[in-house]
Amino acid sequence: MYTVDDRAAGPHDASLDHERLVLEARDVEFDWARLPVHYVPDEPFTTHMLNVLHLLLPAGEEFFVEVFKRALPFIKDDQLRLDVQGFIGQESVHSQAHSGVCERFAAQHLHVTPYTDQVRWMFDKVLGSKPHWSRRRQDRWLLEQVSFISAIEHYTAILGEWILNTPAHDAIGTDPVMLDMLRWHGAEEVEHKAVAFDTMKHLRAGYWRQVRAQLVVSPAMLLLWIRGVRYLYSVDPQLPPGTRPRWRDYVNAARRGLLPGPLRFVRGIADYYRPGFHPSQLGGLGRAVDYLAISPAARSSR
Numbered sequence: 001m002y003t004v005d006d007r008a009a010g011p012h013d014a015s016l017d018h019e020r021l022v023l024e025a026r027d028v029e030f031d032w033a034r035l036p037v038h039y040v041p042d043e044p045f046t047t048h049m050l051n052v053l054h055l056l057l058p059a060g061e062e063f064f065v066e067v068f069k070r071a072l073p074f075i076k077d078d079q080l081r082l083d084v085q086g087f088i089g090q091e092s093v094h095s096q097a098h099s100g101v102c103e104r105f106a107a108q109h110l111h112v113t114p115y116t117d118q119v120r121w122m123f124d125k126v127l128g129s130k131p132h133w134s135r136r137r138q139d140r141w142l143l144e145q146v147s148f149i150s151a152i153e154h155y156t157a158i159l160g161e162w163i164l165n166t167p168a169h170d171a172i173g174t175d176p177v178m179l180d181m182l183r184w185h186g187a188e189e190v191e192h193k194a195v196a197f198d199t200m201k202h203l204r205a206g207y208w209r210q211v212r213a214q215l216v217v218s219p220a221m222l223l224l225w226i227r228g229v230r231y232l233y234s235v236d237p238q239l240p241p242g243t244r245p246r247w248r249d250y251v252n253a254a255r256r257g258l259l260p261g262p263l264r265f266v267r268g269i270a271d272y273y274r275p276g277f278h279p280s281q282l283g284g285l286g287r288a289v290d291y292l293a294i295s296p297a298a299r300s301s302r
């Protein structure tokens with residue numbers, strides 16, 4: 001019989017030493033009082049695609065925090081432990097920041113609770129901890145949870161790098177507070193992009209577990225986004241009744257740089273399946289650090 005503890009011996013991957021940063025949780029605040037319903041002007045589809053983040057992340061990132069707090073005692077490497085503590089701090093602030101947007105939705109009569117209740121149920125009941133299980137099963141489940149989170153963090157790193165590099169939102173006049181929030185969050189995702197992956201490897205998850213988690217996460221995220229955008233269209237008080245999102249809206253927005261295109265995701269998924277892949281190969285750290293130096297929210301948190 002083995003436990004996560006037994007498997008967590010020895011120093012983690014040397015590639016961790018690349019792009020070494022001290023991960024800091026910035027105490028940011030955002031004022032949503034003037035946020036329009038369609039904060040990407042005249043672009044309800046792009047707005048709602050981005051809104052799905054606000055619906056998923058409060059419960060999702062709380063789940064990350066809960067799992068990584070339980071993983072901490074199994075981490076035998078001092079540097080990785082510091083990284084995980086930084087990761088927990090950053091994800092906890094992210095979760096609260098996105099909850100603030102959901103409160104603004106309520107004031108705008110965009111009633112999102114039926115959807116966010118389902119999301120919370122998924123993270124709490126389906127993916128959450130199972131205290132009634134045996135110790136051995138709980139340890140295995142913890143490793144599975146960390147592997148799911150590593151697979152999700154691969155997407156947040158890709159999205160983070162994308163939002164930092166897309167001038168289309170500045171050009172079209174996306175609400176500046178929202179754009180700052182997305183870029184601050186994206187930059188911190190790029191900063192800590194390797195932490196969940198390194199934790200998964202430190203706990204000795206093999207290649208099959210890594211791939212299997214991504215095989216579950218990718219279709220689940222696609223479905224959550226499709227359902228989320230359809231739901232938001234159905235409750236959007238500013239859209240004519242019966243308006244539906246269309247695939248061509250996505251193609252159109254991606255072509256104009258307002259959303260990441262499908263090829264970016266296909267390449268990202270292929271990367272994750274490549275033996276020898278490490279998140280440090282994704283790049284984007286320079287841009288992230290530069291953005292955090294000028295972000296209004298990050299600057300005012302100092």
Ligand SMILES: [Fe+2]
Nearest residue numbers: 061091094189
């Ligand atoms: Fe985050």
Ligand SMILES: [Fe+2]
Nearest residue numbers: 091153156189
């Ligand atoms: Fe993250």
